[in-house]
Amino acid sequence: MNKTELKKVLSLATSTVVQIGSTIEVYIGSSDKFLKQIDVDIEKALKAGKTVKRGNVTTWREWNPIIDTSKQGSNQYIWNKTEKIKGELTEHTKIKNEITVKKLGTSFRNFFDY
Helix, strand or coil: CCCHHHHHHHHHEEEEEEECCCCCEEEECCCCHHHHHHHHHHHHHHCCCCCCCCCCCEEEEEEEEEECCCCCCHHHEEECCCCCCEEEEEEEEEECCEEEEEHHHHEEEEHHCC
């Protein structure tokens, strides 16, 4: 494929720019499979704890322990049978200056990892 043919092919393709953490990913294509791959890559990045920016939309996830303030010390946390505490996973989406929060569920995590 020569330079002119390559330019023609690229002019017909759509591009999507996604910032994952500090890395900028440029996706070129328009098929359904291609668009699904972008969503898969974004989901992987969010699960890995990275911030994702796509256009003017920034998304990140946070996990926070559920705390009962009526109790003292480590009794404030909900423990399972090991050293894991219960917390809530939320997804934050920022569009311009407005942040929306979506609850994704609860899970147990190691007390020393959070």
